[in-house]
Amino acid sequence: MSETVQYPDRDRLEDVADAILVGRAVDGDTGAFETLIRRHGPLMRAYTARIVGSMADADDVVQDAFHTAWRRLPELRDPAAVRPWLMRIASRLAFSSLRRKPAEVELPDLESALPADTQPENIAVRNAQLRALSAALDTLPEDQRRCWLLREVGELSYDDIAQEMELPTATVRGKLARARASIYAQMEGWR
The missing domain is CATH 1.10.10.10 (Winged helix-like DNA-binding domain superfamily/Winged helix DNA-binding domain)
Structure with missing residues (x-):
């Protein structure tokens, strides 16, 4: 992924399958990767927030997860399985973040979204x-x-x-x- 590529049909990427978005992102299309972020970021954030205990820490974990994913995207064997792959990256980073916290610090209550x-x-x-x-x-x-x-x-x-x-x-x-x-x-x- 040495060169960033922008495609003219970026606005229509919301309806494109994950596998195609991954292929385009591997080719350097940042718009395709942004679509993957918008599509899977909220689930990753909710999941990691439950692990780390706060939305602020979850945001850091998710950001790190997407940074890692962007670098390692060419290694993904099954582009259609990008969501579980992203969730595994987020999970590992969340638990790693949790292990780095001092044991005596209590985790704050999970912030919940309004219905x-x-x-x-x-x-x-x-x-x-x-x-x-x-x-x-x-x-x-x-x-x-x-x-x-x-x-x-x-x-x-x-x-x-x-x-x-x-x-x-x-x-x-x-x-x-x-x-x-x-x-x-x-x-x-x-x-």
């Missing part, structure tokens, strides 16, 4: 649900929580999670089943 319906009572209920889910996630063992986040927030496949965590797929399925059962039991009052 579309901005009635105060709906906001209060939604925030209470998110706090309950966050508390339920905090009770899980680290490996179960990580599996659950990769699957439910990161939307990775069982095989991608197994690869990311270096575990057999059957083990990932078991950890997810235990995590879901625990969360289901703890969230009983919200159904």
